[in-house]
Amino acid sequence: MSEAVDDFLVVGAGPAGTSAALALAEAGCRVRLVDAGTARISLPPPGDFASLRAADAVQWMWQIGAAYTALAARPGTSPKLRVPGFRSIFDGYAEANRIVGEDGFHVVGALAAGGLSNAWGCGVAAFDDEELDELGVAGRAQMRTSYARVATRMGISGASDDALTSLAGVDEWAEPGVELDALHARLWARRERLAHGPLRLGRARVAVITRPRAGREACDLSGMCLWGCARRATWSAALDADALAGHPGVRLDAGHVVERLLRDGDAWRLECSTRDGPRVLRARRVLLAAGTLASTRLALAALASPPREVRMLSNPMAAFLLLLPAALGEPRGRAFGLAQLAFAIEDARLPRAFGNLFSTAGLPLSEFLEHAPVSRAAALPLFRRLLPATVVANMFLPGEWSSHRVALDAEGALHVRAGFAEGLDGALAGLRGLLAPSLRRLGAWMLPGSFVAGVPGADIHYAATLPIRAHPGAAHECDVDGQVAGLPGVYAVDGASLPVLPAKAHTLSLMANADRIARGLAGRGAG
Amino acid sequence: MSRVLAVTGANGYIGRALVGRARPAWQVVALGRRAVPGCTLRACALDAPFDPAVLEGVDAVVHLAADTTGTSVAAGSEVAFATALAAAAQARGIPLVVASSQVASPSAPSAYGRTKAAIEAAVLPLGAIVIRPGLVYGGEPRGLFGMLVTACRRLPVLPDLRPRPAVQPVHVDDVADAMLAALDRPWLRGRALAVAGRPLAFGAFLEAIARHRLHRPRPRMPVPIAPLRLALALASRLLGPALSPARLDSLVRIPQVDARDDLAQLGIVLRPLEAGLTPGRARRALLAEGDRLAHAFLRRPAGGAVLRRYARALPALGIADADAALARLPCIALPAIDTPRARQRVGAAAWRVGVLLRLAEADPRLSSAFLVGERAGLARFALDVLRAVQFEIAARLLRPWARRRLGESS
Numbered sequence: 001m002s003e004a005v006d007d008f009l010v011v012g013a014g015p016a017g018t019s020a021a022l023a024l025a026e027a028g029c030r031v032r033l034v035d036a037g038t039a040r041i042s043l044p045p046p047g048d049f050a051s052l053r054a055a056d057a058v059q060w061m062w063q064i065g066a067a068y069t070a071l072a073a074r075p076g077t078s079p080k081l082r083v084p085g086f087r088s089i090f091d092g093y094a095e096a097n098r099i100v101g102e103d104g105f106h107v108v109g110a111l112a113a114g115g116l117s118n119a120w121g122c123g124v125a126a127f128d129d130e131e132l133d134e135l136g137v138a139g140r141a142q143m144r145t146s147y148a149r150v151a152t153r154m155g156i157s158g159a160s161d162d163a164l165t166s167l168a169g170v171d172e173w174a175e176p177g178v179e180l181d182a183l184h185a186r187l188w189a190r191r192e193r194l195a196h197g198p199l200r201l202g203r204a205r206v207a208v209i210t211r212p213r214a215g216r217e218a219c220d221l222s223g224m225c226l227w228g229c230a231r232r233a234t235w236s237a238a239l240d241a242d243a244l245a246g247h248p249g250v251r252l253d254a255g256h257v258v259e260r261l262l263r264d265g266d267a268w269r270l271e272c273s274t275r276d277g278p279r280v281l282r283a284r285r286v287l288l289a290a291g292t293l294a295s296t297r298l299a300l301a302a303l304a305s306p307p308r309e310v311r312m313l314s315n316p317m318a319a320f321l322l323l324l325p326a327a328l329g330e331p332r333g334r335a336f337g338l339a340q341l342a343f344a345i346e347d348a349r350l351p352r353a354f355g356n357l358f359s360t361a362g363l364p365l366s367e368f369l370e371h372a373p374v375s376r377a378a379a380l381p382l383f384r385r386l387l388p389a390t391v392v393a394n395m396f397l398p399g400e401w402s403s404h405r406v407a408l409d410a411e412g413a414l415h416v417r418a419g420f421a422e423g424l425d426g427a428l429a430g431l432r433g434l435l436a437p438s439l440r441r442l443g444a445w446m447l448p449g450s451f452v453a454g455v456p457g458a459d460i461h462y463a464a465t466l467p468i469r470a471h472p473g474a475a476h477e478c479d480v481d482g483q484v485a486g487l488p489g490v491y492a493v494d495g496a497s498l499p500v501l502p503a504k505a506h507t508l509s510l511m512a513n514a515d516r517i518a519r520g521l522a523g524r525g526a527g
Numbered sequence: 528m529s530r531v532l533a534v535t536g537a538n539g540y541i542g543r544a545l546v547g548r549a550r551p552a553w554q555v556v557a558l559g560r561r562a563v564p565g566c567t568l569r570a571c572a573l574d575a576p577f578d579p580a581v582l583e584g585v586d587a588v589v590h591l592a593a594d595t596t597g598t599s600v601a602a603g604s605e606v607a608f609a610t611a612l613a614a615a616a617q618a619r620g621i622p623l624v625v626a627s628s629q630v631a632s633p634s635a636p637s638a639y640g641r642t643k644a645a646i647e648a649a650v651l652p653l654g655a656i657v658i659r660p661g662l663v664y665g666g667e668p669r670g671l672f673g674m675l676v677t678a679c680r681r682l683p684v685l686p687d688l689r690p691r692p693a694v695q696p697v698h699v700d701d702v703a704d705a706m707l708a709a710l711d712r713p714w715l716r717g718r719a720l721a722v723a724g725r726p727l728a729f730g731a732f733l734e735a736i737a738r739h740r741l742h743r744p745r746p747r748m749p750v751p752i753a754p755l756r757l758a759l760a761l762a763s764r765l766l767g768p769a770l771s772p773a774r775l776d777s778l779v780r781i782p783q784v785d786a787r788d789d790l791a792q793l794g795i796v797l798r799p800l801e802a803g804l805t806p807g808r809a810r811r812a813l814l815a816e817g818d819r820l821a822h823a824f825l826r827r828p829a830g831g832a833v834l835r836r837y838a839r840a841l842p843a844l845g846i847a848d849a850d851a852a853l854a855r856l857p858c859i860a861l862p863a864i865d866t867p868r869a870r871q872r873v874g875a876a877a878w879r880v881g882v883l884l885r886l887a888e889a890d891p892r893l894s895s896a897f898l899v900g901e902r903a904g905l906a907r908f909a910l911d912v913l914r915a916v917q918f919e920i921a922a923r924l925l926r927p928w929a930r931r932r933l934g935e936s937s
Contacts, residue, residue, distance in 0.1 A: 038713050053894050060836060060889035066552040067704075068840040071882050088711055095792060096714040111714075255713045275716035276617060276654040329908060365897040366884040370870065376880060377824050377862030378918035381911040384899050 005267050006032045008521070009283035011258050011298070013037075014115020016494035017289030018240035019150060019511040020518035025249045027522030032283065033244060034256040034272065036096055036290075037112035039088035040238065041119070046230040048334055049223035049362045062227060063364065078458065079367055080119045081108065085228050089118050096257045097294040098413040105404065105418035106457035109291045113254065114238030116291070116460060122206040122225075122234050122338050123356060123505030124156050126169035126512070134470045134499040139480045142520070146512035148173055154235040154508075155209040155216075162191070164202025167344055167354075167504065175210050177203045178219050181335035181359050183324055183391050187442045188341060198347040199438035204339035204356055207235035207508075215239075223362035225337030234338065253281075260412075261286065261302040261490065268489060285489050285521060287482075289514060292462035292495040296406055297414035299466055299496070303475050303486045309407035310476055313399030313464040313501040314457060316420055318428055320393050320435075321368075321450035322357070326443055327389040337362035343393075344503075350430045354503040355395035360387050373449055391444065395435075396459060399501025401427065404456065406465055418456035428453055461506055463495040468513075482517035493517050529554045531584055532710075535571065535612075536591030537563040540670035541626060541663060545589060545703040553707075556585060559592065574600045577611035579618070587710045588616050588623045590655075593639075602642040609646045613653035622713065623655040624706045629695065629723055629781055631659060636776035647719060654716045656709045660702045661695030661723025661786070662732070665803045672699075679737045679745070686750040687730035692779035694732050695723035695786070698803035701795060704843070708793045720789035724797050729778065732800075739804035752779055802847025812849035813838035819853075820883045823861035825896045829883070833893060836886045844882075846874045852933045853879070862922040863929040876933065 010021045013035035024031045044062040045052065052059055064070045065084025081090060093109030094100070101107040110116045126147050132140050151173035159174035180188055191201045212218050216239070217231035225234060232239065244250045256279065260271040270281040288295035292312070300306040339356035346352065360368075365380075365387055372379035403419040436446045468478045475486035482491040491497075493514035498506065532549055536542045537557035546555050546566060557563040558571035558581055569581045573592050582588065590612055594600040609625060616623035631643035647657050668676040679685065705722040709715055727735075730747050737745045752775070759772045790797065802809050817837035821829030829837070841847070853864070853876045861880075869877035887893040 036714065039711060053898075054891060057891060059891065060886065061551075063889040064836075064840075064885060067707075068836075068843045071840055071885055072844050091794070092712055092714055255716075257714055273714065273717075274654075275620075275622070275713050277652055277717045329904065364885065364888050366881065366888045369884060370881055371867070373867060374915075374919045375862040375865040375922040376884065377865065378915045378922060380824065380884075380896070381918075382915040384897055385908050385911050388899065 004282075006030070006281065006283040008032070008285045008287065009034065009270065009281060010287040010289055011270070012115065012288070012290035012294070012494065013113040013237065013241045013244075013252070014110065014289060014291060014494070015117045015237040015507055015511045016514040017115070017287070018237045018244060019514040020287050020289060020493045021244055021250060022153075022240060023149075023515045023518035024522050025244065025247045027519065028249065029522050030249050032251045032253065032281070034253045034258065034281070035113050035241070036255070036257045037089060037110070038255045038275075039112050041089055041112065041114075041228055042085040043228040043230045044085065044224060047222065047224075048220070049337075050332070050334075052224075079226060079363060083119065083227055086119045088112065089114070093291070093294075097290065097297060099293045099297065100413055100415045101418070101457065102415055103418040104456055105416045106455050107293065107416060108457065108460045109293060112238070113241035114236045117235070117237040117507065120236070120507060121356065121505075122208055123342075124151065124154075124170055124205050124207050124508040125167065125504040127500070127502065127504075127509045128169060131500050131502050134468050135480055136470055139516070142516045143512055146515040146519070147508065150508060150511045150515050153240070154207045155213055156205060156207050157210045158203045158205035160203040162202035163194075163200035164342055164344060167200075168202070168205040170205050170508065174205060177206075178208060178210055178336045178340070179221065180340050181221075181361070182330060182333055183327055183359065183389065184340040184357060186324055186327060187357070187391070187444060190442045193441040194438060197438055197441075198345055198434055200344045200346065201442070202342055204342040206338055208336070208338065209233050209235075219336060221334035221336050223335050223337045223359065226362050258290065258298060261298050261487075263302075285491065287491045287493045287514075287518065288496065289494040292465060293406070293414060293416065295492055295494050295496045296465040297408070297412075299484050299487060299490065299492060300408050300414070300476060301412050302490065305475070306408055307474060307476055309405045310465050312402075312404040312406050312416065312462055314402045314404060315396035315399055315459045315461045315501060315503060316401045316424055316428075317397070317454040317459045318395050318432075319452055319454065320395075320432075321447040322391045322393055322439060322444040323386060323447050324389050324391065324444050328385065330388065332361055332388045335359035335361040345431060345434060347434060350434065351397050351401055351427050352503045353395050353397055353431050355393055358392045358394075360390050360392055363392070371450070371452075390447070395431065396461070396503050397424075397427065398503045399461070399463060402456075416457070420456070425453075461495070461501060463498045463501045463506060463510075466492040466496040468497050468499045481520050482513070491517055491521070530586040531556060533558050533569075533582060533585040533588045534566070534591060535559060535589070536593065536626075537566055539591055540667070540672070541660070541699055541702055542591050544666055544699040545591065545706060548700060548703040549707055553587075573608050574604045577608050577615065579611070579615035582615055582619055582621070585619075585621060587621055588612065589706050589710070590623065590625045593626070593643075602638060602645065605642055606645045606649055610649040610653070613650040613655045616655070617653045622710045622716065623650070624709045625650050625655045625657050626706070627657045627659045627719065629659050629661050629721065629784060632782065636780055651717055651719065656712075656715050656717075657719035658702070658706055658709060659719060659721045659723070659784070661697045661721070661784075663699050663702055664696050664736075665698040665700060665806065675733065676736055676740060679733055680741055680743075682745070684748040685730060685733045685737060685745045686755070687747040688755070688779060689749050689751050691728045691730065692781065693726035693783060694729050694778070694781065695726050695783065696732055696800055696803075697722055697724050698798050700842075701797050705790070705793045705795045708795060712793070715792060720793060721784040721786035722790065722793070722795065723784055723786045724800065726783050727800070735800055735804060739801050796845030798842055798845070798847040802842070809842075809848050810838050812854065813841055816849040816853060816879065817883055819858055820861065820880055821887065823858050824865075824880055824884065825887060825893065827893070827896065829887060830890070830892055833883075833886050833890050837883055840882055840886065841879070844873070850876050850879065852876070856929055856932055859921075860925045860929045860932075862918060863925040864933065865922070
């Protein structure tokens with residue numbers, strides 16, 4: 001069973017894997033892209049949320065699911081994880097990749113082409129020079145090129161001259177944002193009141209298109225973002241996976257879970273399990289993009305003497321509700337369902353924080369009733385009045401406020417132990433104390449009891465287990481080219497190799513990093 | 528568009544259940560000789576060469592057809608059929624689930640068990656997922672379960688076999704759900720998974736059938752196995768092979784399995800035996816429960832569609848029964864049971880409220896309860912605040928009493 005040896009093999013067809021594979025293919029390299037999933041998300045019918053709610057007789061099929069999936073999912077997590085159409089992509093990631101969450105760590109991953117970006121919040125931002133310090137001058141310059149390539153390919157919007165322009169750092173590639181709904185327009189109109197305060201408000205920069213492109217329609221404010229965009233206005237790596245499938249230099253193998261990496265002469269052997277039984281692939285260069293946790297497991301298990309445990313970063317998060325009393329009783333119009341506005345907090349006494357504000361228009365009321373402090377018989381008549389005047393917010397803290405630990409066990413499974421930095425609760429309380437009065441100046445009241453910290457891992461921003469270092473010390477660190485120190489020819493190109501995890505959207509950066517590493521490899525050839 | 532599922536043996540005991548569970552998410556094509564309600568038919572037979580063209584346009588296959596008596600179809604042609612089917616599914620890149628049995632073993636006492644072992648050996652390398660159900664029960668009294676129900680109905684006392692063999696009963700709908708779940712789990716391909724309940728003495732299983740299914744509790748009488756085997760040998764001569772001693776042996780010599788890991792892989796929670804044996808009664812109780820919750824929390828009738836979903840959703844989530852204590856509380860006291868903490872426990876009364884509300888909100892007839900009309904004035908808003916306060920006060924006043932009522936029964 002001697003397979004030919006591939007020059008380049010990319011593991012995983014999520015945002016990182018497709019970015020790397022596209023960069024290699026465009027440079028004329030032959031690439032094999034393997035992905036575990038064969039399923040695709042199922043999209044809801046076209047139309048806007050309000051009309052579908054009023055008219056679609058079988059709407060329970062996309063809201064609850066024929067197998068009642070939405071009711072079974074765990075509480076305390078994002079409503080995205082309960083959407084039945086996404087079930088096929090989230091299911092089985094931890095089992096297939098042998099990942100075990102401990103101490104309450106919530107493991108989320110996706111097996112389908114497109115990876116987690118099938119159901120992401122679409123937030124985009126570029127890391128600044130300080131955040132990319134480990135990459136050195138040349139690496140940072142390459143990242144600039146890669147950011148431009150990736151952002152232009154996705155189509156992003158939200159450009160605006162505001163308090164977050166430099167923090168987001170993507171406006172040169174972005175279109176103006178989608179139209180704000182009435183609630184967000186109210187907040188936005190009062191942004192001058194925040195001048196000189198610690199709270200900075202800006203437009204959300206998101207990977208959603210406001211003008212049609214090949215095979216995709218512009219956002220029409222259907223409010224269906226949570227359930228899946230039938231117009232494909234929101235970007236997902238599944239779009240790139242489709243493009244790659246038609247590329248002559250690319251071979252896409254679906255339904256392959258890579259079990260193990262073994263050194264084999266001057267190449268690597270990849271033991272895969274597939275629907276047709278075990279299969280062995282061989283490649284000279286392996287690019288790991290299976291999702292931070294799966295990539296980390298493969299890399300650690302391949303090391304001759306793996307570290308006992310390594311640190312993993314994620315963004316500790318919280319969520320809360322804002323009521324705009326002045327908007328009570330106003331009719332609800334069409335609204336974009338992902339982030340419309342974003343905020344950052346800069347205060348010397350507190351950690352930096354970044355957050356987004358969302359419309360509640362596309363969310364079921366029963367999601368909110370679940371958290372009512374009183375009986376739902378009483379909460380229902382009240383909540384249905386309040387919700388149309390309510391905005392949801394999330395907030396992320398820098399990755400250094402997390403201290404998750406990952407370690408291999410004797411059977412080769414990866415255990416993720418949840419941990420947060422000392423003082424996180426105090427920091428969150430401080431941020432809440434600062435947010436509430438600042439937001440009141442905008443005419444928004446934080447609803448009492450609505451501020452909730454996320455369960456560990458619920459942010460799904462897992463990163464920096466195989467971090468890029470200018471001078472890699474430990475065996476599991478990567479050099480600037482993304483090569484894992486102890487594994488010549490193995491490159492970590494997903495969240496695993498991000499050097500840091502600041503309080504901002506990180507997907508664009510891991511895509512740009514994958515693009516940068518792959519272009520570097522293509523330039524040097526398969527040698 | 529729903530995906531297309533081809534099923535062999537769709538007319539059988541598991542087949543009928545599978546078709547019912549698969550739709551409407553799947554459009555079902557029956558591969559067989561006889562039409563099946565709700566399915567389109569494509570001609571196919573176990574003892575004829577398999578024609579891969581029957582899989583045209585099919586997205587997944589479940590192979591259930593088998594000769595359960597081990598006599599009417601040559602074992603060789605059953606194996607050949609399964610192998611050809613698996614090869615065709617593999618060539619098309621579509622998932623295939625093959626029904627086997629807990630008794631599948633090259634050294635099984637029955638031809639049935641040996642044939643199943645040969646089929647497993649042939650289809651697993653071709654990427655099929657093999658499901659090995661325990662003793663399948665529930666629903667229509669068919670298959671081995673049908674025979675046991677008939678026996679329990681006719682016999683004045685229930686045989687308590689000695690030494691006590693253990694069976695691992697599994698509800699036919701749970702088996703069907705497991706097979707459907709397997710179709711969407713490509714990483715399970717090439718594996719055999721057990722779908723079986725916890726071991727239970729055979730006599731206790733018969734007693735459960737008599738008590739819960741037939742509502743006729745019967746005394747148990749110890750019956751040593753050896754003479755019974757002799758009697759069956761005689762009976763099979765007179766009545767045909769359905770009562771052969773081999774059939775008894777495959778019952779008393781079942782290898783026990785721990786199916787917990789496999790069930791977890793499939794995401795299946797088995798329903799309790801008692802609930803599985805009383806489907807009609809449990810379903811009626813769930814329908815009534817959903818209706819009372821709708822009156823209490825939405826102050827309007829839920830309507831048939833939402834109630835039917837409620838009565839299906841709970842068993843699908845591993846909750847087979849209505850909450851007996853909840854049924855005894857008057858409607859006016861139901862809001863009292865809904866506290867934030869009580870909602871967290873799956874199956875608790877307050878958790879059931881959440882299920883009903885989610886289902887109601889996803890129904891166009893009831894969704895208005897969750898929305899407000901255009902331009903609601905301040906007066907209406909004030910009215911709603913008053914209503915909310917009034918409901919909460921009532922709930923709090925009634926809570927100690929409701930808790931006592933709930934506590935008494937648990």
